[in-house]
Amino acid sequence: MDGLSEDSPLLPVVLTGDLLDRLSEHWSSSSVAAFAFSAYFTFVGKAVDLWLVLAFVGWNHASAITSLIKSLDLTQFGLLTGVVFPTSVLGYQFLGRILNVQTVKWNGLGRPFLIPSRTTHTRLFPKKHSFSYSYLVVGVPVGYSGNANGMISANVSGPSSWLSYFLGRRAWFDVNPADYLQRGHRDDGLRGKLDDYLENQNVDPSQYPHAYLVTAARFLGYHFNPVSFWFLYSQEKVLSAIVLEVNNTFGERRPYLVTRDFEAERHIQNGSTDDERQEPLRSRVKGSWNKDFHVSPFNSRKGSYSLLASDPLGPDMEGFRGIDITINLSSSKGHPKLVARLFSEGDALEPSSMGIFQKTKFLLGWFWVGFVTFPRIVKEAAVLFFKRGLHVWYRPEPLKESMGRLADNIEKQLEDVFRQYLRHLVQQSPAPITVKYVPSGVVGAAEEVFSSSSVTDSSATAESVEIKVLTPVFYSRFVHYAHDFEAVFSELAESCTLWVDKPELLPKIFLKKASPPLHASTPFDFLCFQLIKSLRSRPERIERPLTSADQVSSSSQGLDIRDFRMSSMDAFVIGQGDTTLKKSYRAAVLRLFFADRIAFGNTDLLGMMELGARVGASWVLASLINQAIRGFS
Template structure:
């Protein structure tokens, strides 16, 4: 039996059960019935020989009121015990047990009526089925929130923070920002592998849907036959990409997100970490130097945007499970200067400049969210939308007031001459304005182009 478990965070876990572990010790009567069914076949009821039982360990976070410890026990009825069985019935019971083998939760799913044959349902039957059940999906999440509120406020149950998924589970879907950062990080690994003196072959699993496993190997050099150093890098959750850009050095990110952290905080997994010093080596062992690559020209405005990104860089959000005990009397701050990170320098350089515009906007947005909006990029997007709407509103009001002071410029003849014929003669009388009229015209033009200037400041091309 295959079981799929999903939680409200978008994460998923698949379990494959073979029924080798009984959910409870078998009774003598059941074994006698089973042996008897082999002799008499159809004389014994089908249900007596169609039980499926198994026990397996829990390793996936589902509810904040239960830890990731414990086990599950399943008892299931085979809905199709024989090929010619015409009345399938579902009857599954799952029991959640604590780490001390105490029962905590019992959930049962069973049939209450005859199974529905889709081939014989017809249009009216399909419509009746949809009208009867369409509302269930809409009220499921509000029901979960309501029951969670009862458990938390009335029952005072302990809340377990969500740990990151293990290698056996599937992380949540990525955001658009994390997809952008994944592309940059993947290409950075390609450049890094081909610049180090040691030959590497990296198996990179990105945790991005519909993206196959990537093999990143050092380009073969004629006349040099050396064995490859093999490393597997597996991103457990797309949150790794949004946390990676907060670190100045890739080695520091791997240490804090994979090696020297609690297992429940890991966003990355890799084998053979002892090879990392060879991959993330000093500049002296990199074959391609900065002077060997063509320079990348940037305007003063681009440099200003990059300076803002560097000033906004901040540590990532604290993990759910702290590695060191927190002492409220001691305030620990990182006093190191934060230069451009290794990923920043790659994007600013020759090999990654094609990602510079999108990368800079994405990272700046994440830093603003972490510093001022509790990590929610949606709030940054909402503020950005409000600013653009206000600029458009001010431009429209300014045009209306200017049109009232110079109605000739808003006439049909003037607009047709400007748009269709590029002719200013129809507007000559309206353009005969005094000083205050030209001042009003300048303010209107500034208001109209303010939204475009705002987008230009952010770096849109």
């Protein structure tokens, strides 16, 4: 400034006065921008909104930012950090994986193998259709833990993330126990999960001390696995049973246990000729069972399967002879409908014996197969629907023996609330009763047993009931009901999202009560739960099975003239001192109810609408900030 040196002690005073003078001239635009920014981020703003505002402001001042970058001459630095450095790191990691020759020593039975295969499907009824594709599976002994020459890993501890692959802890093809049988991770890995499953089937795991898993492994974290085969062996190392673990495209899962009928095999051998008896027979498992799981949208859930599977391992579980598995599907009337095969194509490869060239060649030839499995399924489905004209069977809710899909974020939040609420109801029940609660779709959510306060250790009159949630959609449907009693029996008998072994005991848990008053601790809680009460409406019944050939019937649900009120679970949440629980519950329920009103019940669509609203709000805030900035320039 004229007449004032930079060393003058009056300089800060003068600069402050100049700033105040500018603020007084442009106080309206500055105050509006500051107020709008503060109010928005106080109530609904998130980190993404801040980044959007900064992006819009930066876009408006792009010329100034460009000039700054040019003055810094960052071209060479950007090329080095953005291209050369990442390429060098990735190349180093790739070469490190190829050159990795460290293999965990395995002293058990069986060895890890890479198994190039082919899968064929032949549809016989009601329209003929067939296809054949290359397929890659791996075989690992159940109990093996470690990394086999950088090609196959199994039971590796820690989360399955890109970092674990990048650092080389996991091999190119990884068998993660969290992907199999019961949801979630276990410290004892695949063997522990297998033992739990067998015990749930009332089978002693000691009958099958050895097991070998054939499955489509993860490749760099990606996983799509329609079916896995657990080959179970006796103490004498003889193939005795198979567990088929079937997954559908909806994330649901159904394991089937098929045991070998040794008595029938002896009967067949007794009727064979002497020459046939002298031929060494390869062990096989043959069996059949009723279908009770939705796999293909072009087949109903009725019918039956039959299996014929050969032992992939050599005598005494040594070596590898290849896989040969055939599954037949028949209709409920006995018509053959589908024949599916999975068989080896070429020799299986043992990772420990693979050199650098062989590993590189194998990866280049097979890395893509797992990524195209789902697109291949979609392609064949399109042919069946558009060209063959087959009807589509819409997915029914899973049955008791199946595992439901994984829960979304809202369902996870509501499961935690429902668990606490159910525990509260059982403890408050005047009847001596114990409840075994089995959740659905939430990884790490364990089964739990609740007891009423009238149950004592010495009580012999306590009744027990098991409540199993079949699909996580139950949690989002339950909060739509104002009456617990109606909710449980509607979901049990009509929509089939719940299974109870003794339904007659439910009235002792879900008691009919008067409408609870709304006693909120804060005005904001009062407004939120009043809004929940106003938006609540009974969900429509889930009708199954339905096909694309059925006419969509108009809803026959009459007008519910009851006064929808705050539910008992609402009152339970309000009465808790846990602020986090209240916030999580009201946010989840309001999101569901708003989705019903403006997004056709789809929370993902509501999320897209919310993102659009946030972009618009951020643009408005950025415009106000830009206007204030121009006032100072």
